[in-house]
Amino acid sequence: MGDVNRGHRPLSPHLMIYRPQLTSMSSIMVRITGIASLVAAPLFIWWLIAAATSSASFDVINGLLSSWFGALILAGVSWALWFHMLGRLRHVIWDLGYGWSLKTSETMGWGMFIGATVLTLLTIIIL
Amino acid sequence: MRYLTDRKRAEGFGSSRGGTDHHWRMIVSSILLVPLIPLFIFLAGSLIGGSYESVAECLSSPLAAIALGLSLTVIILHLMEEANEAIEDYVHGTAGKLSLIAVKAISYTLIVAGLFALAKLAL
Numbered sequence: 001m002g003d004v005n006r007g008h009r010p011l012s013p014h015l016m017i018y019r020p021q022l023t024s025m026s027s028i029m030v031r032i033t034g035i036a037s038l039v040a041a042p043l044f045i046w047w048l049i050a051a052a053t054s055s056a057s058f059d060v061i062n063g064l065l066s067s068w069f070g071a072l073i074l075a076g077v078s079w080a081l082w083f084h085m086l087g088r089l090r091h092v093i094w095d096l097g098y099g100w101s102l103k104t105s106e107t108m109g110w111g112m113f114i115g116a117t118v119l120t121l122l123t124i125i126i127l
Numbered sequence: 128m129r130y131l132t133d134r135k136r137a138e139g140f141g142s143s144r145g146g147t148d149h150h151w152r153m154i155v156s157s158i159l160l161v162p163l164i165p166l167f168i169f170l171a172g173s174l175i176g177g178s179y180e181s182v183a184e185c186l187s188s189p190l191a192a193i194a195l196g197l198s199l200t201v202i203i204l205h206l207m208e209e210a211n212e213a214i215e216d217y218v219h220g221t222a223g224k225l226s227l228i229a230v231k232a233i234s235y236t237l238i239v240a241g242l243f244a245l246a247k248l249a250l
Contacts, residue, residue: 038203038206038234048245051186065176081168082164088153092157092158
C-alpha cells in the first residue's frame with residue numbers, strides 16, 4: 001500500500017466535477033420532488049382546515065388554487081408526486097436485486113421522466 | 128495478535144449505526160406510496176376546485192375521510208424522511224440537528240392539523 005497517494009485522490013461523489021448523466025439526474029430529481037412536495041403540503045392542509053372552518057375562509061384558498069397560478073402549482077405538485085412515486089419504485093426494484101445494468105437503469109430513468117409527464121397529463125385530462 | 132474484533136471496530140460507523148433501519152423504513156414507505164399517491168392525487172384533485180358544500184359533503188363519507196387521512200399521513204411521513212435524509216447529507220453540526228427537529232415538528236403539525244380538519248368534517 002506504500003505507493004498509494006493518500007490525500008490527493010479525487011473525492012467521489014463530487015457533484016461539481018461529475019458529468020450530468022441520466023442516472024444521476026433522475027436520482028437527484030427524486031430528492032428534489034420529495035422536498036418540493038413537502039414544501040407544497042401546507043397549501044393542501046390550509047385548504048383542508050379552511051374546508052372544516054367556514055365558507056369565507058374556504059373561498060380564500062379555493063380562489064388561490066383555482067387561479068391560473070394555483071393550477072400551475074397543482075400541476076407541478078402532481079408531476080412531482082408522480083415522479084417521486086416512480087423514483088422510489090425504482091429504489092424498491094433495485095433493493096430487490098433487479099435492474100442493476102446501466103441500460104436498465106437508464107431505461108428506468110427515462111421511464112420516470114416520461115411516466116411522470118404522461119401521468120400528469122392523464123391527471124389533468126381526467127380531473 | 129489483535130484482540131479487537133472486526134465487529135468491534137465497525138460498530139458505531141456507517142450503516143452499523145442506524146442506516147439499515149432508515150433504509151428499510153424508506154423501502155416500506157416507498158412501496159406504500161405506489162397505491163397511496165394515485166389515491167391521494169385523484170381524491171384530493173377531484174375535491175380541490177369544488178364548492179364548499181360539495182367538499183364538506185364528500186368528506187362526510189367515512190371512506191373518503193379515511194382514504195384522505197391515510198394517504199396524507201403516510202405521504203407526509205415519507206416526505207419528512209426524504210427531507211431529513213437530505214439534511215443529514217448536506218447540513219452538519221448544530222444547524223443539522225436543529226433542521227432535523229424543525230422538519231419533524233413541521234411535518235407532525237401538518238399531519239395532526241390535516242387529521243383534525245378531516246375529523247371535524249366527517250363527524
